[in-house]
Amino acid sequence: xxxxxxxxxxxxxKIPNAKPEKLSFGFLxxxxxxxxxxxxxxxxxxxxxxxxxxxETPLAKQKDVVQRRGQVFECDSNYLTEVKxxxxxxxxxxxxxxxDKIVTTNEVEVLLxxxxxxxxxxxxxxxxxxLDLHSGALSFGEQLVNxxxxxxxxxxxxxADLAVYKIVKxxxxxxxxxxxxxxxxxxxxxxxxxxxxxxxLDPKTVHNEYWHVHVDEDVNKSFHxxxxxxxADYGREFAGGRLTFLDTQKTNVTLEPxxxxxxxxxxxxxxxxxxxxxxxxxxxxxxxxxxxxxxKAIKDPVTPK
Ligand SMILES: *[C@@H]1O[C@H](CO)[C@@H](O)[C@H](O)[C@H]1NC(C)=O
Ligand SMILES: *[C@@H]1O[C@H](CO)[C@@H](O)[C@H](O)[C@H]1NC(C)=O
Numbered sequence: 001x002x003x004x005x006x007x008x009x010x011x012x013x014k015i016p017n018a019k020p021e022k023l024s025f026g027f028l029x030x031x032x033x034x035x036x037x038x039x040x041x042x043x044x045x046x047x048x049x050x051x052x053x054x055x056e057t058p059l060a061k062q063k064d065v066v067q068r069r070g071q072v073f074e075c076d077s078n079y080l081t082e083v084k085x086x087x088x089x090x091x092x093x094x095x096x097x098x099x100d101k102i103v104t105t106n107e108v109e110v111l112l113x114x115x116x117x118x119x120x121x122x123x124x125x126x127x128x129x130x131l132d133l134h135s136g137a138l139s140f141g142e143q144l145v146n147x148x149x150x151x152x153x154x155x156x157x158x159x160a161d162l163a164v165y166k167i168v169k170x171x172x173x174x175x176x177x178x179x180x181x182x183x184x185x186x187x188x189x190x191x192x193x194x195x196x197x198x199x200x201l202d203p204k205t206v207h208n209e210y211w212h213v214h215v216d217e218d219v220n221k222s223f224h225x226x227x228x229x230x231x232a233d234y235g236r237e238f239a240g241g242r243l244t245f246l247d248t249q250k251t252n253v254t255l256e257p258x259x260x261x262x263x264x265x266x267x268x269x270x271x272x273x274x275x276x277x278x279x280x281x282x283x284x285x286x287x288x289x290x291x292x293x294x295x296k297a298i299k300d301p302v303t304p305k
Contacts, residue, residue, distance in 0.1 A: 056244070056252040060098055060261070062234040070097035070179070071253070079217055079268025083224055088183030089292035096245065096265035097179050100258060102171050103229055108260045110164040112231045115195040115284055117156045118147060127201035128208040132194040133157065133165065133301035141204030148304050157303045166300060168229065169193075172288050176225050176264050187290045188297035190222055195231075198241065198283045213246060213274040216267035216289075222296040223289055226271070227264040230257035231284035238281030245273045257283065 060066050075094035083089045118131040122140040130139045136147045147153045169189060177184040196210075203209055216223040232238060234256040243255040243263060255263055265271045267289075291297070 056254045059096070059245075059253050059255040060258070062236070062256040062258045064100075064258070066098055066100045066261075068097060068099045068101070071095050073247075073270040075266060076269035079266065079270065082217065082221065082268075083292055086186060086292035088186045089224065091180035091182060091266055093180075094266040094268060094270045095180075096263065096271055098255065098261060098263045099175065100261050102175050102262045103168055103260050105260060107164055107168050108229075108231060110161050111168060111195075111229070111286060112284060114156060114161050114165065115197065115231065115286070117152070118195065119197050121145075121147070121150050121152060121156075127199055127203040128210060129197040130194050130208075131196075132192070133162075134191070134193060134298045136301075137194075141208065153304050157301060159303050162301055162303060168286075169288060172227050172229065172262055172264070173290065175262065176227060176290060179264060180225065180266065182292075186292055187225065188292070188294055190289045190291035190293075190296045191298055192220070193286075193288050193298065195284070195286050198238075198278045198285075200240070200278050200280050210275050211277045213272060215269050215272050217269070220289075222291040222293055223267040224292045225264065225290040226267045227262060227288045227290070229286040229288065230259060230261045230263075231286060232257065232282065233259050234283075238278055238283040240276045240279035241283040242276045243273060244276060245271060257285065 059071070060069060072093040072095035075091065079094065080090065083091070114133070115131060118133075118138055119129050119140075122129065122138060122143065122145070126140040128141065130137070131147070132138075133147075136153075138145050138147045147156065150156075173187050173189065174184060176182075177187055198210065216226045228243070234242060241257065243257070245253040245255075247253060
């Protein structure tokens with residue numbers, strides 16, 4: 001105490017006109033202001049983060065280039081019961097993963113060429129168009145045609161392009177098997193597997209209202225693993241059309257499509273999702289579904305004779 005007083009006295013002596021009482025009071029008040037500032041900042045940060053939680057968190061932005069990124073979840077019990085019927089098909093963990101490194105730029109270009117040639121056979125002003133190479137079904141809203149009925153089909157389904165299609169399909173199949181640690185031979189490519197082209201126009205049928213929140217397994221029991229390969233860039237070629245997973249009432253996880261990006265996820269309730277309505281531009285994608293049930297396997301597409 002005596003030393004402190006002495007020090008203050010010395011300071012006082014050094015600084016002309018200094019008032020030690022005032023000085024110490026000033027210091028305390030400054031500290032109080034700072035501590036209040038810190039508390040207020042804490043409150044603001046807390047509100048900011050809770051508000052943020054109430055909105056959405058990105059799984060990946062379009063500009064990101066992701067080797068592999070994912071989230072794991074407890075599997076939904078119905079989903080587990082379903083996949084447990086099949087040997088080697090239960091995922092080590094349920095979840096969702098993305099990768100921008102599975103499919104090459106060249107492969108994307110070939111697939112896009114197949115899709116564009118197919119869709120060119122029909123009217124281009126539809127909100128939703130679907131091309132299923134396996135069944136040959138080409139739909140534009142209410143209209144459904146078989147691609148094999150067109151002479152152009154030989155060109156669209158040419159052997160070289162179909163070979164690329166099969167390679168990409170096999171790559172995705174391997175990635176899913178590796179990611180979820182299940183048997184590669186257990187994974188069957190199944191219905192629905194298709195190219196889609198979506199614009200901001202209203203779809204002509206309720207069936208094509210892609211934006212509703214849903215669970216893939218509820219749409220079709222044979223749906224066990226879902227994947228989508230994006231063939232267009234969000235923010236550049238179209239607006240809207242992001243994939244959104246609804247995790248809790250508070251958090252939505254969104255994925256911005258990127259050309260060549262693959263998203264793969266277990267098809268149960270743990271991956272309840274929807275696609276935002278496309279606001280402008282054209283969104284091309286390829287959905288590839290897998291089933292653990294050998295009976296649900298679909299045949300590879302072939303070049304018409
Ligand atoms: C999450 O997405 C759903 C479907 O679009 C929406 O109804 C809900 O309001 C969103 N939740 C949040 C917290 O943004
Ligand atoms: C469900 O998948 C099976 C097997 O791929 C298919 O035959 C059936 O048409 C699908 N059902 C619906 C409602 O899409």
